[in-house]
Amino acid sequence: MNQKKFLEIWNLAKAFPGPLGKVPVVEDFNLTVAEGEIISLIGHSGCGKSTVLSIVAGLTGPTEGTVIMGGKEVTEPGTDRGVVFQAPCLFHWMTALENVVIGLEQAMPKASSAQRIEKASYYLSRVGLGDALHKKPAELSAGMRQRVGLARAFALSPRMLLLDEPFGMLDSITRCELQDVLLQLWREDKKTLLLVTHDVDESVFLSDRVVMMTSGPRARVGEIMEVNLPRPRERHTVLDDPQFYELRERLIGFLESQADHSATALPKAPAAPPSVRRPVRKLSAA
């Protein structure tokens, strides 16, 4: 398998039923991700970022197109892909440790319970919760709960992690803390990360490439921006780097242009000419 083409998304389209027939949310979405890359999808609310992520997770099927991961077509959810949602969905009657262990019972059925506990404790201490192993979610702040969510996702050792606005519910400062935690985890495990966000700073700080999506309906990849900031990235150095601000501005500019576009084009969106579609690339071209 080619490492450069760990994840391939071809001509992806997804339409949802609406009162006036099918509403195309995403159309002609193409993307190739290398193994170990951190990619973020950014765009306005409703542009279909989460739809793309759900299809890659196998939670929903595409209307058209294919998703291939590690040489195999994605048709259903699997343990090779971990998903982190905005809310970490923890069992409230279980401690942080038990919440991570229960995931491992599925992923490591042959391991002893001591091994699972060891692995869970290891990941929890890596997210800074070594002292809070036996706390229940209610005793943890929102930021700490999402740390548990990250520990659980990484402990399962998936090949790829899909993060759907993982820090969207946190205040902007706690968000910075969690971004640092995520990068620390990634530094050791080098998982492929696909992150959906609408936070410009977050996408630049974390990613190797930022995929900017046009506004829906018929959202697609508008631009792909390479982020060549050196790694490991430390907040202090990144925020001091003029390049960071250039990238940030480019992203803001794109999002603003899409906002104007969606505001003026929305009422006549159904009449969008099909001629603007890019030529369909054949799968065999790979």
Add this chain to the structure above:
Amino acid sequence: MAFIELSGVCKGYGSADKRTPVLEDVNLSIEKGELVSIVGYSGAGKTTLVSLLAGLIKPDRGTVKVDGKIVTGPGPERGVVFQNYSLLPWLSVLENVQLAVDQVFPKRSASERRSHAMKFVEMVNLGPAAGKRPRELSGGMRQRVSVARALAIEPEVLLLDEPFGALDALTRGVLQGELQRISQESGKTMLLITNDVDEGILLSDRIIPLGAGPSASLGPATTVDIERPRDRKELNHDPRFRHIRLSVLEYLLESGKAKRAERAAQDVTEAKAPLPETKSQAATSKPVQIVELSP
């Protein structure tokens, strides 16, 4: 004597051994016409600070003074805008604003009060929607009504508690622009509470971090010496902006780290199994209890 003055303010919730100290020794002075923003973690006590100034709660220790007088309760000289818009659903935009006007200016004639309310509805660009009810409005429009209502009572000071926190990034940008314009036009004293460092820098004369809780206190104030009107994109290239942004953010992240270490040490003593290396730290940390605060 500053227009707003908090000295040695402490506030906690709960009683006896279950007490959670929220604010500890908060000192703040704001001059008339100044726009100061306070940036901090959610749960750090930002809303407690606004509630103290609004007169909705009283400090345990210390004094809160506005215009030289000790705050004892809410009053029309202090307008408050909350994150949730707190509009009356059965009243139109204009009626929501007028309700406040009627309370504060009972001696004016009905038509005067109406046109006064309308002036502020127009100021927030809601003239065409004056007859609409809150449920017909988007979040951004609802927050505009809330701002219009707070301004219409012509307060001496406007307290804004995460006014744009519930809005998406685009709408937030638009409303920040409007607030900037209104603040320049009216010259009102404003206190803006936010968790967004960029928002704080964009809008204020001074930005002050509120350290992580429990027992949060204010960090060093930074004067935002950038000419107005400020444009988000231009700020991006301004080294002064970058510098302030970095120093405020780092102060906050450091304070968060320190509080976490303190808590961890505290947990260890509570569990009666102190590890040798954390023992000394635990001994010096304050006896705080970890209770999650709703924002």
